[in-house]
Amino acid sequence: MPEPLHAVILRSIYVSSMAALLAFIVGSFIVIILLRMPARVSRNVLSVFEGLVGIPPIVVGVFVYMLVYPGGPLGPLKLLYTPTAMIIGEFLVALPLAVAFTYRPLESLWRELAELVESLGAPRFKAVLLVLRESPPILLTTYIISFSRSIGELGVALIVGGGIDGVTNVMTTAIALETSLGNYEVALKLGIVLVSIAVSLIIALRLAGAKIVEAV
Amino acid sequence: MAKVYRWLAKPYRALLALVALGLLVFLVTALWWGAQRHEYITIGSGIKLYNLGVKDVIEGFKNSSNVDIRVILRNTGDLMRLLSDGSICFAFTASPYLESLYLSKGVIEWHGVFAYSYLIVAGPSDDPANVSGARSLMDAFKRIYMAGEEGKARFISRGDLSAEHVREMLTWNLTGFDPRGRAWYIRTAQGPVQTALIAENMRAYLLMDEGTYIALNVQDKIRDLKILYANSSDPLNLFVASMVSSKNDACKSLRAFILELREYVMGPGQAIIEEKYSPQGLLYPAKGKERELREAWESLSKIGG
Numbered sequence: 001m002p003e004p005l006h007a008v009i010l011r012s013i014y015v016s017s018m019a020a021l022l023a024f025i026v027g028s029f030i031v032i033i034l035l036r037m038p039a040r041v042s043r044n045v046l047s048v049f050e051g052l053v054g055i056p057p058i059v060v061g062v063f064v065y066m067l068v069y070p071g072g073p074l075g076p077l078k079l080l081y082t083p084t085a086m087i088i089g090e091f092l093v094a095l096p097l098a099v100a101f102t103y104r105p106l107e108s109l110w111r112e113l114a115e116l117v118e119s120l121g122a123p124r125f126k127a128v129l130l131v132l133r134e135s136p137p138i139l140l141t142t143y144i145i146s147f148s149r150s151i152g153e154l155g156v157a158l159i160v161g162g163g164i165d166g167v168t169n170v171m172t173t174a175i176a177l178e179t180s181l182g183n184y185e186v187a188l189k190l191g192i193v194l195v196s197i198a199v200s201l202i203i204a205l206r207l208a209g210a211k212i213v214e215a216v
Numbered sequence: 217m218a219k220v221y222r223w224l225a226k227p228y229r230a231l232l233a234l235v236a237l238g239l240l241v242f243l244v245t246a247l248w249w250g251a252q253r254h255e256y257i258t259i260g261s262g263i264k265l266y267n268l269g270v271k272d273v274i275e276g277f278k279n280s281s282n283v284d285i286r287v288i289l290r291n292t293g294d295l296m297r298l299l300s301d302g303s304i305c306f307a308f309t310a311s312p313y314l315e316s317l318y319l320s321k322g323v324i325e326w327h328g329v330f331a332y333s334y335l336i337v338a339g340p341s342d343d344p345a346n347v348s349g350a351r352s353l354m355d356a357f358k359r360i361y362m363a364g365e366e367g368k369a370r371f372i373s374r375g376d377l378s379a380e381h382v383r384e385m386l387t388w389n390l391t392g393f394d395p396r397g398r399a400w401y402i403r404t405a406q407g408p409v410q411t412a413l414i415a416e417n418m419r420a421y422l423l424m425d426e427g428t429y430i431a432l433n434v435q436d437k438i439r440d441l442k443i444l445y446a447n448s449s450d451p452l453n454l455f456v457a458s459m460v461s462s463k464n465d466a467c468k469s470l471r472a473f474i475l476e477l478r479e480y481v482m483g484p485g486q487a488i489i490e491e492k493y494s495p496q497g498l499l500y501p502a503k504g505k506e507r508e509l510r511e512a513w514e515s516l517s518k519i520g521g
Contacts (some may be wrong), residue, residue, distance in 0.1 A: 070466030
């Protein structure tokens with residue numbers, strides 16, 4: 001018996017939100033490290049992340065598969081065909097996007113605040129704290145972008161998730177399955193549901209973010 | 217409560233709290249899943265094959281035993297690779313050449329034809345190559361070749377070493393014609409349903425399995441594509457169940473379950489196919505025809521590469 005649609009939707013949201021969360025946390029740390037590096041070095045590193053934005057998710061999927069399949073280095077953890085493996089893969093897909101989109105706005109914020117901190121004679125780490133205090137709107141955008149990238153991704157979901165009914169089937173794998181069976185109408189309906197959910201969640205996050213900023 | 221609200225009023229603190237909450241949810245669910253872990257077999261199947269009969273055989277097995285089964289749906293090439301990696305322990309496929317390749321590599325320990333269907337030549341209803349007048353499959357292919365050369369017809373090939381593709385290559389060899397490289401000979405490298413839909417849209421001929429044709433026709437997905445040549449004794453599309461080698465570490469602990477599944481597929485599973493699928497011409501059980509089907513598989517497995 002195929003599982004109900006709401007279960008597939010909830011799994012999609014869970015996997016994507018967790019992957020986006022990891023991408024957002026790790027991406028923010030990477031950006032902070034880049035900001036403290038000499039400008040020339042950080043720009044070069046950023047170029048690598050910008051290049052990786054376009055990496056086909058299926059390549060990331062194969063890479064994660066090679067890590068988690070029974071003979072791979074993480075094989076003993078038995079992560080293959082689990083939501084956890086999907087989260088790892090989707091995190092890797094979303095990470096370059098998170099770094100590339102966070103760097104520029106945070107860099108200008110960093111420049112302003114670092115100058116201010118230096119002119120006041122305060123230690124440099126104070127500038128990092130100040131940037132973190134002022135950055136929630138930027139970080140919220142990073143999270144939303146990472147979430148959008150993760151929820152619409154298929155390559156990783158299919159290769160390391162397997163699209164197993166009741167275990168790892170998410171909206172994109174369900175759409176791929178219906179397409180391969182020639183059920184284009186059903187695939188389109190699922191696609192519309194996926195887009196509606198993603199847009200609704202993003203609007204809700206934006207509204208919540210605006211409320212938080214207003215509350216200061 | 218007011219204190220908490222005041223603390224959260226700073227945006228960076230609220231964000232920090234949300235991040236912490238998210239991580240907590242992740243950890244709790246990951247631990248919960250870990251605790252829920254129980255024995256199960258991960259198996260693989262061709263997508264069309266799964267929906268054409270394997271699904272009910274698996275459901276029947278699940279109901280008659282306490283073994284949980286998780287199914288990965290892929291094409292045969294993928295499934296063979298997953299078998300050799302130990303990512304799956306059992307597979308239902310339909311590609312004699314690839315099956316024999318992995319059998320010779322020692323990846324597959326046991327394999328058996330568990331079902332079959334008939335192959336047909338389908339094409340546009342106006343039949344510009346006059347395939348409906350063909351006396352044999354070879355004759356049908358010759359007619360398509362001639363019409364193709366005259367610019368009147370196109371042929372769609374799966375080109376993926378599937379059973380249909382292997383049988384198609386064998387038939388071209390027998391005719392003495394080589395259509396490769398011709399403008400009217402199109403390779404899709406896609407599954408049977410997608411290939412049939414492409415043929416429908418391009419008004420082209422193709423060799424396909426009768427079960428897929430009937431299923432698509434019932435669903436009204438193909439309208440112009442008609443059966444133009446069929447032979448109820450030959451050619452056959454053979455569906456094979458493969459069991460991973462006992463040397464594969466990842467599946468060793470599940471060996472008893474895998475053997476149980478094999479017995480079910482070749483035993484009670486045959487009755488399920490007979491009752492549910494044979495009356496409509498979708499799929500036929502191998503029971504009673506094992507030797508004949510085995511010989512057919514062996515001759516087809518030599519073609520490909």
